[in-house]
Amino acid sequence: MSLYQVENFSFTYPGARTAALRQISFSLEPGQFVTLIGASGSGKTTLLRQLKSAVAPWGDAEGGILFRGQPLAQVEPRSQAAEIGLVQQSPDNQLVTDKVWHELAFGLENLGLDNQTIRLRVAEIAAFFGIEAWFHKDVASLSGGQKQLLNLAAVMTLHPAVLILDEPTAQLDPIAAQDFLHTLAKINRELGTAVLLTEHRLEEVLPLADRLLVLEQGRLISDGPPRQIARQLQEK
Numbered sequence: 132m133s134l135y136q137v138e139n140f141s142f143t144y145p146g147a148r149t150a151a152l153r154q155i156s157f158s159l160e161p162g163q164f165v166t167l168i169g170a171s172g173s174g175k176t177t178l179l180r181q182l183k184s185a186v187a188p189w190g191d192a193e194g195g196i197l198f199r200g201q202p203l204a205q206v207e208p209r210s211q212a213a214e215i216g217l218v219q220q221s222p223d224n225q226l227v228t229d230k231v232w233h234e235l236a237f238g239l240e241n242l243g244l245d246n247q248t249i250r251l252r253v254a255e256i257a258a259f260f261g262i263e264a265w266f267h268k269d270v271a272s273l274s275g276g277q278k279q280l281l282n283l284a285a286v287m288t289l290h291p292a293v294l295i296l297d298e299p300t301a302q303l304d305p306i307a308a309q310d311f312l313h314t315l316a317k318i319n320r321e322l323g324t325a326v327l328l329t330e331h332r333l334e335e336v337l338p339l340a341d342r343l344l345v346l347e348q349g350r351l352i353s354d355g356p357p358r359q360i361a362r363q364l365q366e367k
Contacts, residue, residue, distance in 0.1 A: 135159040140194035169346030216291035222278035276307025
């Protein structure tokens with residue numbers, strides 16, 4: 132079963148004369164790594180935010196978005212929180228606690244998991260991400276790259292089925308961005324977590340992707356393997 136099935140989805144912001152998204156249709160399968168590209172204003176962020184109810188913008192929507200075969204609006208918030216991970220551009224805007232270890236545990240605490248499970252998951256993720264050396268540090272003392280890795284690690288303690296990332300390296304230096312993308316590829320490859328990503332560092336992210344989605348003025352104009360789509364775009 133597909134994780135997501137987006138069917139003829141259109142969306143218009145309040146007061147807007149034209150739709151931000153127009154009859155978008157695509158699916159996302161378990162374990163895929165999909166990159167979404169398009170010019171500024173093409174609708175990338177709007178589309179990604181529609182895939183998690185808690186952050187979806189207000190407006191007029193038509194068509195459907197299914198998650199695991201169920202209308203997304205009917206999926207309980209607790210299930211969405213656990214299964215749909217979201218990482219956005221600004222590292223600081225997503226951090227909610229003062230200590231690294233507590234940031235890792237925060238989402239699990241909100242889900243009401245028992246202390247033993249929380250400790251086990253936090254320890255596993257800290258080891259997977261290699262952040263034991265700064266496990267007890269203040270979040271405020273971390274670099275931008277470390278903060279964004281912490282955001283990603285905190286999401287992964289929930290064992291999501293899919294990661295949705297909106298320009299996650301936009302505020303990182305080149306080395307930190309490369310480390311982040313390598314970690315993301317490791318998560319996809321070793322844990323089987325599906326990834327749907329927008330990213331401006333295409334030369335680094337396209338070799339990691341199974342599929343490329345191309346948005347143009349709110350329409351999905353291409354969907355396929357990166358090499359195939361690249362050839363199509365060059366021929367236009």
